[in-house]
Each structure stands twice: as structure tokens, then as C-alpha cells.
Amino acid sequence: MGRWGPGLFACDRDLDLADALVVEISGVEDGPENDVLSCFGGGSTIYDREGKAVDGSSILEGLREKLDAGLGDSLIDKYRNLVTATKDGWAKHESKYKSVLLAAVIMGTGAKIRDHDLQYLRQLGSEVESNERQFLVALDNYEPDTCGKTHQDTGKDLVKCGGCWSAWFCDKGCERRAWSVHRNDCDGSGTRGL
16 A cells, blocks of 8 residues: 555644554554554564564554454444544544544555445545545555555565556565455456556
8 A cells, every 4th residue: 555645644643643543453552563553554673662673564464463353343333433423523523533544554554444434434535634635545546455565665676466467565475465355356367457
């Protein structure tokens, strides 16, 4: 998926809200999981409390599994219910914005998002100030089960799917891990997306 562009989810308020969501996902106030989630899945090497380098990709994979096991769906449902239940205009807007931030955090891990939730998030993206265009493009191009790493993260060129030539992966291993989901979109013609 890549990184969010300049100005999107970069102000202090966004980071504070995202930090609270990160604690909900990781289940701890502070730790390497929080660091990985706080940079929306972008950190390949992070440091634990003792200052030792830790491989962020294995932590990211564990978080993705946790979200795919139902936590992601339940959190999206929780914030959707908050939006529905809230009557106050500002609190309703805040709940909508938290839902958009939650989606960004989940997408940063490569976890699955249900189709009807993607539709709901598209609707919210146009209702809140989230740099709507960039958020909607990210939703439209979102591929779960991919790591979201870019050349900037790995120092290597991305690998294009040999079947459809429209999906990109950080390496062949990433492509293999994503195949169970990507095969539904891959037509194998080598011309899709051209």
C-alpha cells in the first residue's frame, strides 16, 4: 500500500488518536507492537525497551494475524456503532475520524477488511477531513496480506505480479504470502491494469 503522503495523519492530533487505537490493537501501553502500528506498518527495524534492534516485519505479521482473527472486524464494528449512537455533532465527527484512522492503521498491517466495511470507510472518507482523495485511493488500491513496504523500506525494487502485472510486492516471499487473497483478482493474462 505504501506510505501516507505529506499532511495525511501527520499532525499531533492524528497521532494522538492513532496512538489510542494502537493501544486497543496491541493490548499494551508501550512496546514494539505499538511502534510498528504507530508508523502505520512502515517500520522495518524498531527498537525494544533495552535499545536492541527488533525485526518489525515479524511483529507486523503477528499483528496482522491478530487483526485477521477478528479483532479488526470487532474494532471497526465498535467505532461504527459509536458513530451511530453518538448524537452530539462534534463527538460524531470524532468517531467518524477515529474510524478512518483505524482503517489506516489496519491497512498499514496488511490485515483484511470486509467488503462492506470498505464501502462504509469510503463513505466516511468523504465526510471527514482526511485528505479524502488520498484516503479513497488507498482504499481502492488496498490489498490485504501484503506488507506495504516500498523501495524506501527495503532498498530493493518492488516485484510485479507475473500473472496480472498490476500488483506489486516487496519480494517473491511477500507475493507467495499474499497469493491466497490476490489470486481472486489476478487474471493471469499479464495485461491487466495496462
